[in-house]
Amino acid sequence: MTLILRSALAFLVLSASAYAQNAKDGPTYTSPDKADGDFAFAGEYLGWQQLQGDLRGSQRIGVQVVALGNGKFTAVKYLGGLPGDGWLRGQRILLDGERTAEGVALKGNVTSLLVSPEEALVVDSLGNKLGELKRVHRESPTMGAKAPAGATVLFDGAGTDHFKKGRMTENGWLMAGTETSDAWNNFRLHGEFLLPYKPLARGQARGNSGFYLQGRYELQVLDSFGLEGGENECGALYKLVRPAVNMCFPPLEWQTYDIDFQAAKFDADGKKIEPMTISVWHNGVPIHAQRKIPSKTGAGTAEGPQPLPIKLQDHQNPVVYRNLWIIDTAKPDARDIDWLALPIKAPPVPVAVSDASGNQF
Missing domain, CATH: 2.60.120.560 (Exo-inulinase; domain 1)
Incomplete structure (x- = not known):
């Protein structure tokens, strides 16, 4: 097992982090270049995970990682893909966690996520890899649409x-x-x-x-x-x-x-x-x-x-x-x-x- 898996799993076993709903508004960032260190991990990830109980099968999944300040994070896992891109419109699987020296560790009821700015790994309680996702950036198909004649x-x-x-x-x-x-x-x-x-x-x-x-x-x-x-x-x-x-x-x-x-x-x-x-x-x-x-x-x-x-x-x-x-x-x-x-x-x-x-x- 790699060092990142071992140290992140140690955190996941000891703590399922909660976050304050009434926190102060805190800083406001208007440019990625000036954002805090947590910003690099917040975003969307798309990939796959093994089907439960079937080591030979896999399913497409999407994850949205949300920064909550001071190293705290929450995430949502979507079966089928991201909203608007394959999500089956069913269960939203929630995970909570925080930033460690190696990345962001997020714990769910069944699986956990180990997140870097470029990818996320799905692991079980023993650190076995169950899936992998890549960081993605989406753009609206109408972004930059030009005004037609008559507008x-x-x-x-x-x-x-x-x-x-x-x-x-x-x-x-x-x-x-x-x-x-x-x-x-x-x-x-x-x-x-x-x-x-x-x-x-x-x-x-x-x-x-x-x-x-x-x-x-x-x-x-x-x-x-x-x-x-x-x-x-x-x-x-x-x-x-x-x-x-x-x-x-x-x-x-x-x-x-x-x-x-x-x-x-x-x-x-x-x-x-x-x-x-x-x-x-x-x-x-x-x-x-x-x-x-x-x-x-x-x-x-x-x-x-x-x-x-x-x-x-x-x-x-x-x-x-x-x-x-x-x-x-x-x-x-x-x-x-x-x-x-x-x-x-x-x-x-x-x-x-x-x-x-x-x-x-």
């Missing part, structure tokens, strides 16, 4: 003319805490966002912002990497509807939302006769399919027939945005514009997966 480019890094009191970072990204200069009724919107890395933060303090559609309906933006995907997590219509699958990538990795929004309809007396309907693709994977939303969300503006601006919520977190463009589908024939050919039931193409060297597989 309005809201933000491309050249300026903030389409936003009220819009502010840009030194990198040319749009900062949260602004809204569009124009009001919008029915539309299709493409946007890309980057979440900060806040390892000690928990819940709504972990990189919070949101697309406030019409200022009424918040599509949550939050570092929910490795979480179940609840009604207040990334991809949710805030506190109303959870996403079909949690497609949140790790912090400090660019992500995409593609949104098809149809406003609620009202009669001449101001009575609502049809609810707002929305489809959303998170990193190219459908998380809401023609979902009817019964009311505004949270602190949103009251529903009504008038179009309103789209807000990028400021929640005291350095969330940034880029490549924002919109199609006004209230215009005649606008829904015939070649958008992104995104289907309702499945991703348009597999989410691109590459290893640490950028080689795709």
